[in-house]
Amino acid sequence: MQSSKLIFASAFFYLRYLLVLLLPLVIVCNTCRAQDDVRLRTYNSYDEQKLYNADTELHTIWKPVIYTDTLLPVKTGPWFNRKFFQEHLLQVQTPGFNIYGDFIVDEYIGKSSRYNKRIGAKVINTKMPGMDTRGYEISGNIGTKVYFETAFYENQAKFGGYIDSFIRQYKVIPGLDGYKNIGDGTGFDFSSSSAKITYIPNKVLLFDLGYGKNFIGDGYRSLLLSDWSYNYPYFRASFTFNKFQYSVMWSQYISDVNTHENNNLGYFRKWAQTYVLDWKTTKNLSLSVFESVIWPDQTHDSIRQKDISPSLLSPLIFAHGSQSPSGVSNYDMVGFNAKYKIAARTFAYGQYIINELGSSSSWQNRTGLQLGLRSGNIFNLENLNVDIEFNTVRPYTYQGNSSDVNYTNTNQPLAHPLGANFKEGIFVASYSYKSFWFRAEAFIASYGADTGAANYGHNIFLPLSTNSVTDNVSTGQGIPAKIYYGDLRIAYILNAATNLRIEAGFTYRRESSDIFKYTDKIIYIGIRMSFRSLFYDF
Numbered sequence: 001m002q003s004s005k006l007i008f009a010s011a012f013f014y015l016r017y018l019l020v021l022l023l024p025l026v027i028v029c030n031t032c033r034a035q036d037d038v039r040l041r042t043y044n045s046y047d048e049q050k051l052y053n054a055d056t057e058l059h060t061i062w063k064p065v066i067y068t069d070t071l072l073p074v075k076t077g078p079w080f081n082r083k084f085f086q087e088h089l090l091q092v093q094t095p096g097f098n099i100y101g102d103f104i105v106d107e108y109i110g111k112s113s114r115y116n117k118r119i120g121a122k123v124i125n126t127k128m129p130g131m132d133t134r135g136y137e138i139s140g141n142i143g144t145k146v147y148f149e150t151a152f153y154e155n156q157a158k159f160g161g162y163i164d165s166f167i168r169q170y171k172v173i174p175g176l177d178g179y180k181n182i183g184d185g186t187g188f189d190f191s192s193s194s195a196k197i198t199y200i201p202n203k204v205l206l207f208d209l210g211y212g213k214n215f216i217g218d219g220y221r222s223l224l225l226s227d228w229s230y231n232y233p234y235f236r237a238s239f240t241f242n243k244f245q246y247s248v249m250w251s252q253y254i255s256d257v258n259t260h261e262n263n264n265l266g267y268f269r270k271w272a273q274t275y276v277l278d279w280k281t282t283k284n285l286s287l288s289v290f291e292s293v294i295w296p297d298q299t300h301d302s303i304r305q306k307d308i309s310p311s312l313l314s315p316l317i318f319a320h321g322s323q324s325p326s327g328v329s330n331y332d333m334v335g336f337n338a339k340y341k342i343a344a345r346t347f348a349y350g351q352y353i354i355n356e357l358g359s360s361s362s363w364q365n366r367t368g369l370q371l372g373l374r375s376g377n378i379f380n381l382e383n384l385n386v387d388i389e390f391n392t393v394r395p396y397t398y399q400g401n402s403s404d405v406n407y408t409n410t411n412q413p414l415a416h417p418l419g420a421n422f423k424e425g426i427f428v429a430s431y432s433y434k435s436f437w438f439r440a441e442a443f444i445a446s447y448g449a450d451t452g453a454a455n456y457g458h459n460i461f462l463p464l465s466t467n468s469v470t471d472n473v474s475t476g477q478g479i480p481a482k483i484y485y486g487d488l489r490i491a492y493i494l495n496a497a498t499n500l501r502i503e504a505g506f507t508y509r510r511e512s513s514d515i516f517k518y519t520d521k522i523i524y525i526g527i528r529m530s531f532r533s534l535f536y537d538f
Helices: 004-031 049-053 079-085 161-170
Strands: 039-042 066-069 090-094 097-112 116-119 122-125 130-142 146-158 180-182 187-199 205-212 232-241 244-256 268-280 285-296 331-343 346-356 366-375 384-393 422-433 436-449 479-495 500-512 517-528
Touching: 039 130, 039 146, 079 479, 097 146, 130 517, 161 517
Parallel strands: none
Antiparallel strands: 039 066, 090 097, 097 130, 097 517, 116 122, 130 146, 146 187, 180 187, 187 205, 205 232, 232 244, 244 268, 268 285, 285 331, 331 346, 346 366, 366 384, 384 422, 422 436, 436 479, 479 500, 500 517
């Protein structure tokens, strides 16, 4: 597992190269004048609906989306009151250059209904979940051409029963990286870092280099590429012309975090190419074509030779090789995304993915479907936003011919958190009123659980060659299981600039089948900060 020092070193490593690239851009943008007296920002999970509420014709499929915003208003009054309740700790706003920085403190404590959980011969106490986070966030812009950000968080935490079970099974914190055990083994010590720099030379081109996450789609979930797994190094180039936007991203993922424990050569890694062509066919309709290709980075021999091809450099969708030099077939997935504006601030959307097409009952019919409806300011009530969505993915869909090319990163799915072989209906609503923020989420999912050595298609970390069913394959095959999930959060915002808030929440989750049944009820309260997304809805 990566220690805190190693993760910090990783953050510094990527930040160093970002700064090297930033310096010449500073020189280029040194001519910025008062006409660039604005700031660049990215939408986050707390204000994403504003992207759909706006009357602009932005391409929304690839997130985060960078937009131009007004500067923060200049506040007056005592320094402590301004920094704690009104603005960033570091806030420099000048014509052509802005920078914002904060020390992050995120603390909460709670109570879980599953007090004790047995892991083999050991009993784990999950009665008092909580988190203690310290870190920093820095962001800013140089004129309207350069946006940059970096963040680092150090955490110690205990989690409720179902999250604790996930961590011990997959050896990672959900949405984050590995950990070290603390105390009596009931808690976890883990860190996370991110960095990015985006260069927008004109209205046509965009270049984004970073160590972070990307999301492709218009829904709450994504069957194409989600922000569920941990950060990864990537470079994205985007070309926008009239009604078209073409994006290509090169990224590197970790195949299995367990390979690092007994191998001084480090993790097995894999390379990915991700392509999206988005077309605004009319004022109300957008259609997109997606492709993702994954290659192994190394062979599995004792010296782990490089196993990559020059085709990795191909910037053209559908124009690349089909296997690595050693003969490993690449993982190749094609998808489609659609968004239609039904009314002001109301959109219908959907996704369809194809890993392989076969007859309707064949194991080679590896596909997925998403249908959804999102609406903002519903009932003419400002800041009341709702998203209703249905997702289903057939068995074996994200599995590759080799486990080295499965559609995963750091032991977590790159798309939907439930993997494959499932159906899900989900509802998410949020509302802001003055300094109060409310969020409610609920989903019901059914899936077919794998058992023993049997691969029924739910566990996407298994290689495709281990599939246990070849005929009459259907979604939900295996051990029928269901998940009922509900989450309610209420917050009082102390500082809108940093999202410093007092937050309380309640989570209910029940997972059951004929051979297992788990029920979790978790309540918490705390002083929370930052805009990072830490959701455990799986």
